[in-house]
Amino acid sequence: MDYDFEFESKTFPLRSMPPRGRYSISGQDSITRTLPRTVEEQKPCQLGLNLFSRGKLSEERSLGDINDKWGSTHSGVTIFAYLANKAADAFSLIVSRRSEMYTYMTCRVRADEAYPWPFTTLPYSSQSYPLTGHALSLEVLYVQLRELHQEFSQWPGSYNQLLLAGSLDYCASAVKKAITTHTVISEPVVYSLRDYYTACLSLFSQYNDFKTTIRRINLQSISDKFESLQDICSIQAVYPRLEELDISDGPSE
Amino acid sequence: MQRIAESAFVAYDSNCLVYYCFLVEIPETTPRICVKAIYTPQARSLTEFIISNGQKIITFTRAYDELRECIYAAVTERMTHRDIEALYGCEYGVHLSDKEKLRVLTSVEKKVRKLQNNSWFVIDKTFVPNADELRKIEAFFASQKPEDFGTSMIPSPMDREFINFGLTKTVPLITNDGGISKFARQLQGQGLAYRIFNLLELNS
Numbered sequence: 001m002d003y004d005f006e007f008e009s010k011t012f013p014l015r016s017m018p019p020r021g022r023y024s025i026s027g028q029d030s031i032t033r034t035l036p037r038t039v040e041e042q043k044p045c046q047l048g049l050n051l052f053s054r055g056k057l058s059e060e061r062s063l064g065d066i067n068d069k070w071g072s073t074h075s076g077v078t079i080f081a082y083l084a085n086k087a088a089d090a091f092s093l094i095v096s097r098r099s100e101m102y103t104y105m106t107c108r109v110r111a112d113e114a115y116p117w118p119f120t121t122l123p124y125s126s127q128s129y130p131l132t133g134h135a136l137s138l139e140v141l142y143v144q145l146r147e148l149h150q151e152f153s154q155w156p157g158s159y160n161q162l163l164l165a166g167s168l169d170y171c172a173s174a175v176k177k178a179i180t181t182h183t184v185i186s187e188p189v190v191y192s193l194r195d196y197y198t199a200c201l202s203l204f205s206q207y208n209d210f211k212t213t214i215r216r217i218n219l220q221s222i223s224d225k226f227e228s229l230q231d232i233c234s235i236q237a238v239y240p241r242l243e244e245l246d247i248s249d250g251p252s253e
Numbered sequence: 254m255q256r257i258a259e260s261a262f263v264a265y266d267s268n269c270l271v272y273y274c275f276l277v278e279i280p281e282t283t284p285r286i287c288v289k290a291i292y293t294p295q296a297r298s299l300t301e302f303i304i305s306n307g308q309k310i311i312t313f314t315r316a317y318d319e320l321r322e323c324i325y326a327a328v329t330e331r332m333t334h335r336d337i338e339a340l341y342g343c344e345y346g347v348h349l350s351d352k353e354k355l356r357v358l359t360s361v362e363k364k365v366r367k368l369q370n371n372s373w374f375v376i377d378k379t380f381v382p383n384a385d386e387l388r389k390i391e392a393f394f395a396s397q398k399p400e401d402f403g404t405s406m407i408p409s410p411m412d413r414e415f416i417n418f419g420l421t422k423t424v425p426l427i428t429n430d431g432g433i434s435k436f437a438r439q440l441q442g443q444g445l446a447y448r449i450f451n452l453l454e455l456n457s
Contacts, residue, residue, distance in 0.1 A: 153351055159325040159358070166355025173352060215322070242356045247282050247341060249353070 138179050141190070145172035145197055151204060158215030164200055167226045171196060173249065174239035189236050192229045199225060254302045254455055257425050257448075262311040262375065263303055266415050266428040267323040269452055270312065272296035274364035275327060277357050286340055288357055290331055292429055295452055299427065304373050313380040313418050316411060320365055328358045380421065382414045390416055390445050397436065405432035416440065419447040427452055 149168035155161045171193055178185050185193075199222055207214045233239040240246070257263050265273075275290035276297070290296075303310060331337060332354045341349060368374045390413045399407075408416070412433055419426040425448040428434055433449060440446035 149351065157325065157329060159321040162325060162329065162351065162355055162358055166351040166353075166358070169350055169352040170355070173350075242352060243360065244280060245352070245356065247279055247286065249350070 138175055138185065138190075141193060141197070142172055142175040142179060145175060145193070148197065148200055148204060152200070155211045155214065160214050160217060160219050163219060163223060163226075164203065164214075167196070167222075167229075168200055170226075170239075170242060171229070174233050177239055183238065185238055186236055189232055189238050192232050196225055196229050254299065257303075257427070257450065257455065258306055258308075260308065260425050262309050262422070262424040264311050264415070264419055264422070264424045264426045266412070266426065266430060266433075267312075267316055267320055268292075268327070268429050269296050269299075269427050270310075270320065270365060270368070271323050271327045271361065272429070272452075273300050274368070275331070275361050276364075277360045288331070288337060288340070290327055292452060299452065299455055309373050309375050311375045311377055311422070311424060313377045313414075316415060316418075317376050319411060321362065324358060324361050324365065328354060328361060332357060377418070377422065380418055382417045383421065386417050386420065386445065387413050389443075390440070393440065393443065393445060394432075394436070401435070402432050403435070405430060405435065408432050416446045416449070419449065420445065423447050425450060427455065429453065 145168055149165055149172055152161060152165040152168060155165075175185075175193065177183070203214070203217075203219075203222070207217070230241040234241045234244070272290045272292045273296040275288075275293050277288045279286040279288065300310065332349050335345075338347070338349055341353070343349065369376065387410075390408075394407055394413075408430070412430060415426065415428070416433065418424075426433075426446075427450050429452040431451070434451035434454070437446065437449035437451075440449065
């Protein structure tokens with residue numbers, strides 16, 4: 001079954017768009033670009049998908065690595081995609097690439113033919129659709145925060161490692177709560193969350209090849225930033241401060 | 254506890270300080286949930302005895318500055334115990350989130366930092382370990398059979414400084430580190446340490 005992918009950049013400019021062309025669903029777990037437009041792009045671009053096993057907005061999942069080039073400039077770069085939205089005739093993916101900020105996009109996929117296959121039969125959260133504007137922005141932010149949290153949670157354990165992983169977990173939970181309760185987060189909160197994400201992402205990029213050295217770094221500025229972020233979230237009634245969290249927030253998501 | 258009653262100062266190793274501070278109450282819970290380290294009751298009982306006896310607890314700057322990693326180790330070790338997970342109502346196989354661990358971590362750290370405000374807690378800012386003595390202590394531990402350490406780790410450079418601190422300042426040391434307390438007599442016999450006590454033995 002072939003589908004046309006229509007890639008579109010929603011909020012941030014993309015440095016490099018994935019190549020346009022014909023993509024086919026080569027199985028429940030993969031999409032393959034089968035009709036490259038140029039000789040250079042002839043290798044199929046395959047996403048290791050696990051898209052439709054849940055089909056709910058609130059359950060984004062990592063889709064795995066790009067097994068091949070995603071455009072010639074992105075060789076070797078790991079890209080994750082997440083199911084962000086699904087409707088009767090289309091679905092959106094959020095694709096984010098680690099260690100760069102402005103790299104997400106949504107992709108709408110339209111079928112050339114009738115759907116033979118899972119996503120027409122899977123339930124989806126009608127509350128989460130349509131995913132536009134503010135909601136999309138939060139959704140993307142949530143994905144970015146959760147992805148970075150998962151990265152830091154796998155780093156060698158230390159005080160600083162838990163500070164980064166725990167604070168990003170807090171941020172992701174705050175955004176998730178806003179999404180699920182349809183709370184509109186004010187601009188200063190979003191700005192603070194983005195700012196904190198950017199600061200952590202910078203550390204990730206800086207120390208990713210020297211993970212054990214993070215324990216020796218003075219992260220006082222990050223710690224202070226996180227303190228003020230908690231204040232803002234608490235004052236704006238988005239999410240309580242860490243020490244005031246309800247016990248039901250204790251278990252991992 | 255009477256064995257340390259006559260000293261004006263008693264030195265706590267980093268773990269003992271963390272155990273004393275590791276008592277975190279989770280708000281808005283009924284009945285109130287209180288997360289603590291396994292040895293917190295012993296550390297608090299001993300500390301209360303020391304305070305009521307008019308003695309002071311002492312450590313040195315470098316040990317105090319490196320408490321963060323000790324807090325991290327104690328918190329992550331404790332927060333992955335099934336009994337703590339159950340306390341939070343986690344189903345079997347569900348673990349506590351990183352933000353919950355961070356909540357406890359920061360709470361313990363705040364308490365550790367507040368220790369400085371107490372008149373019974375002293376940080377020695379002048380102590381400089383004796384390099385020759387440190388080498389002798391290192392050689393002493395290197396000469397021991399690995400099996401003699403049992404499940405304990407071979408004392409770290411910071412542990413060796415702690416032993417030397419006790420000797421230099423002639424203050425009894427309290428530790429829960431078996432790698433140190435098991436060799437207390439031998440260290441004292443060779444003139445490498447002052448008196449060393451295991452936290453659990455003092456409470457027994």
